[in-house]
Amino acid sequence: MNAPVASPYTLPAAETKAMRHIVSILLENEPGALSRVAGLFSARGYNIESLTVAPTEDGSLSRMTIVTTGSDDVLEQITKQLNKLIEVVKLVDLSEAPHIERELMLIKVRATGKDREEMKRMADIFRGRILDVTETTYTIELTGTGSKLDAFIEALDKAAILETVRTGASGIARGERVLKV
Amino acid sequence: MDRATKLVAPEISGAEILIRCLEAEGVEYVFGYPGGAVLFIYDELFKQDKVKHVLVRHEQGAAHAADAYSRASDKVGVCLVTSGPGVTNALTGIATAYMDSIPMVVITGQVPTHAIGQDAFQEVDAVGVTRPCVKHNFLVKDVRDLALTIKKAFHIARSGRPGPVVVDVPKDVTGARCRFEYPDAVVMRSYNPTVKGHPGQIKKAAQLLLEAKRPMVYTGGGVILSDAAAQLTKLVKLLGFPCTNTLMGLGGYPATDAQHLGMLGMHGTYQANMAMQHCDVLLAVGARFDDRVIGNPAHFGSVPRRIVHVDIDPSSISKRVKVDVPIVGNVREVLDELLKLLDGQAGKLDQRALKAWWTQIEQWRSKDCLRYDRASAIIKPQFVIEKLYEVTGGDAIVASDVGQHQMWAAQFYKFDRPRRWINSGGLGTMGFGLPAAMGAQFAHPGATVACVTGEASFMMCMQELSTCKQYRLPIKIVNLNNRYMGMVRQWQQFFHGNRYSQSYMDALPDFVKLAESFGHVGVRVEKPADVEPALREAFGRRQDLVFLDFLTDQSENVYPMVPGGKGISEMILAEEL
Numbered sequence: 087m088n089a090p091v092a093s094p095y096t097l098p099a100a101e102t103k104a105m106r107h108i109v110s111i112l113l114e115n116e117p118g119a120l121s122r123v124a125g126l127f128s129a130r131g132y133n134i135e136s137l138t139v140a141p142t143e144d145g146s147l148s149r150m151t152i153v154t155t156g157s158d159d160v161l162e163q164i165t166k167q168l169n170k171l172i173e174v175v176k177l178v179d180l181s182e183a184p185h186i187e188r189e190l191m192l193i194k195v196r197a198t199g200k201d202r203e204e205m206k207r208m209a210d211i212f213r214g215r216i217l218d219v220t221e222t223t224y225t226i227e228l229t230g231t232g233s234k235l236d237a238f239i240e241a242l243d244k245a246a247i248l249e250t251v252r253t254g255a256s257g258i259a260r261g262e263r264v265l266k267v
Numbered sequence: 268m269d270r271a272t273k274l275v276a277p278e279i280s281g282a283e284i285l286i287r288c289l290e291a292e293g294v295e296y297v298f299g300y301p302g303g304a305v306l307f308i309y310d311e312l313f314k315q316d317k318v319k320h321v322l323v324r325h326e327q328g329a330a331h332a333a334d335a336y337s338r339a340s341d342k343v344g345v346c347l348v349t350s351g352p353g354v355t356n357a358l359t360g361i362a363t364a365y366m367d368s369i370p371m372v373v374i375t376g377q378v379p380t381h382a383i384g385q386d387a388f389q390e391v392d393a394v395g396v397t398r399p400c401v402k403h404n405f406l407v408k409d410v411r412d413l414a415l416t417i418k419k420a421f422h423i424a425r426s427g428r429p430g431p432v433v434v435d436v437p438k439d440v441t442g443a444r445c446r447f448e449y450p451d452a453v454v455m456r457s458y459n460p461t462v463k464g465h466p467g468q469i470k471k472a473a474q475l476l477l478e479a480k481r482p483m484v485y486t487g488g489g490v491i492l493s494d495a496a497a498q499l500t501k502l503v504k505l506l507g508f509p510c511t512n513t514l515m516g517l518g519g520y521p522a523t524d525a526q527h528l529g530m531l532g533m534h535g536t537y538q539a540n541m542a543m544q545h546c547d548v549l550l551a552v553g554a555r556f557d558d559r560v561i562g563n564p565a566h567f568g569s570v571p572r573r574i575v576h577v578d579i580d581p582s583s584i585s586k587r588v589k590v591d592v593p594i595v596g597n598v599r600e601v602l603d604e605l606l607k608l609l610d611g612q613a614g615k616l617d618q619r620a621l622k623a624w625w626t627q628i629e630q631w632r633s634k635d636c637l638r639y640d641r642a643s644a645i646i647k648p649q650f651v652i653e654k655l656y657e658v659t660g661g662d663a664i665v666a667s668d669v670g671q672h673q674m675w676a677a678q679f680y681k682f683d684r685p686r687r688w689i690n691s692g693g694l695g696t697m698g699f700g701l702p703a704a705m706g707a708q709f710a711h712p713g714a715t716v717a718c719v720t721g722e723a724s725f726m727m728c729m730q731e732l733s734t735c736k737q738y739r740l741p742i743k744i745v746n747l748n749n750r751y752m753g754m755v756r757q758w759q760q761f762f763h764g765n766r767y768s769q770s771y772m773d774a775l776p777d778f779v780k781l782a783e784s785f786g787h788v789g790v791r792v793e794k795p796a797d798v799e800p801a802l803r804e805a806f807g808r809r810q811d812l813v814f815l816d817f818l819t820d821q822s823e824n825v826y827p828m829v830p831g832g833k834g835i836s837e838m839i840l841a842e843e844l
Binding site (some may be wrong): 114125169174 | 394395398399403404406423455457458581582585586
């Protein structure tokens with residue numbers, strides 16, 4: 087009989103130190119382009135924390151921002167594989183250099199009784215804007231880095247939060263660096 | 268066409284445009300199967316005789332045949348199938364071509380645009396289901412986009428790292444009319460594959476090669492795909508280095524040459540795998556260090572060596588193995604540049620070190636790792652392949668299925684020229700062999716084409732025997748019949764305590780009668796002494812398809828073998844069991 091062998095089917099996973107990266111992509115504004123990017127991430131087992139996409143000032147191009155985590159090796163593969171997609175024109179890993187990140191959150195909160203004033207004060211502290219008011223609720227708009235939005239949620243009484251919606255991060259490089267065709 | 272004729276050009280149907288596009292691309296054969304969504308296209312095919320259609324018996328066969336047509340020539344294979352089940356049947360063939368980077372254009376019918384998304388009869392989201400296994404795909408919603416889309420499809424399929432491209436054409440688009448103009452060229456801002464290697468990197472590579480004390484050249488399918496066998500051979504000869512080919516790269520360097528160490532990898536030769544592991548400078552050309560080639564990357568990386576990696580696909584570089592000198596570019600162009608730099612430089616090589624290295628290699632080679640029991644009273648599969656090689660003078664196109672027989676064919680048939688070895692390397696698609704042999708025969712009507720198969724693989728696409736009859740394809744089928752899914756059985760023997768779970772083929776057909784029922788010649792061979800006469804007789808019949816059913820040793824295994832997850836120098840050899 088044969089001695090037991092460690093699974094002959096699997097390869098040992100490489101040691102990795104995962105880091106957060108924010109990748110900006112310019113791609114043809116064509117049907118199916120988004121599903122190609124999303125499909126690439128799921129097919130190759132890459133992680134997507136958030137993904138935002140919209141047309142640019144040139145309507146034939148879309149700009150996509152993907153927040154992902156992975157080791158340097160994984161990020162190298164992600165950028166190479168993305169570049170291989172026929173519709174991808176250009177991309178950059180914004181995390182390689184100084185950059186700005188912003189995310190928008192809309193949050194609907196319970197605002198009644200003594201909490202109503204407290205809610206208004208919290209929104210002011212975080213420089214949020216109240217967009218919609220009813221007798222019992224506020225809907226607040228808040229923009230910032232993901233961690234700022236997290237902090238706002240942390241600061242609120244959980245029971246007061248009725249609904250949240252976040253866009254995921256958008257990013258742009260600081261200074262003269264631009265991502266353009 | 269000048270401007271005036273363009274203006275008066277009559278409007279023609281999308282179906283006719285499609286055929287005219289194929290004609291403009293120089294397409295000789297389309298492999299396909301009709302159905303509701305492609306009836307306009309078939310009607311146009313009927314009306315002309317420039318583009319010939321080959322009717323298969325199952326869409327998988329169409330895709331494999333188109334794929335092999337491309338592998339055996341250097342043209343783009345073309346396949347035409349209907350919507351829904353036509354697409355899903357072809358999918359295995361598309362994925363097979365994708366894994367081996369084969370240029371292919373697949374035209375799929377689609378339900379009319381107004382019916383898309385309505386769960387219409389024979390509707391499937393073709394772009395969606397094929398997306399993960401194509402280089403690119405298109406849905407053409409407007410007949411005015413059709414010609415440019417076909418142009419792009421051929422351009423994408425054959426340039427850069429080649430691959431299959433699917434063009435999904437709704438039925439109403441094939442019926443709609445517009446003026447036809449086929450673009451001469453196509454420019455895509457988002458797709459410009461690198462062709463020329465970086466000169467600085469090539470210079471570094473040349474320097475490294477000249478400094479090598481224990482060099483090794485490892486080449487893959489990229490050499491075949493870019494038609495760089497001549498350049499590779501010249502380079503290896505110039506340097507006097509040992510050379511190995513992957514399963515996909517066989518024929519890239521002449522297998523009968525003394526500098527060839529045989530195939531490497533999971534079932535590679537002892538000398539090739541040992542030289543791969545112990546070299547100090549490795550030149551990797553058009554190969555991707557995949558799991559079946561280098562085994563465990565950590566084990567491979569545990570020995571220091573410097574690696575030059577030439578590949579058209581940047582994502583193949585440093586994917587599984589870190590390399591020192593990456594060169595992105597077309598293999599042939601890079602080898603040409605490398606040859607220019609190394610011309611007249613061979614005197615700088617460390618001949619003493621090379622001599623010692625060759626002594627070591629010859630010692631490894633003397634293990635004779637491919638030997639088998641030649642006195643066996645039962646037919647040994649290796650023996651059949653050796654005789655096949657002799658009888659065909661080493662000059663047949665060999666299309667293989669997937670399994671043990673594939674490995675024996677790769678080990679024992681010595682390919683001296685490229686595009687003679689047609690097999691599904693990446694996806695490992697059982698059923699590939701027979702339709703692949705058909706595609707190869709269409710590419711080279713006068714050539715000797717052999718299909719090496721096993722009874723399990725063969726039965727996955729055996730309906731194509733009917734196609735072979737219709738087009739009088741004189742393929743010689745070499746069936747290594749061991750009544751097992753041999754490779755599955757071998758793994759079960761090695762790694763699953765001899766529990767042969769579902770790997771035994773019970774209730775097999777009488778292959779002789781089966782071949783005869785399709786109008787072919789069938790021969791059963793049961794004794795070693797009959798192997799060569801049977802092959803000679805079969806290959807002597809230039810007009811007939813002959814099915815040779817060799818009853819081979821049921822317990823034979825493929826050696827050497829690197830168990831999955833092990834390093835390539837950790838081989839199981841025949842004598843060790």
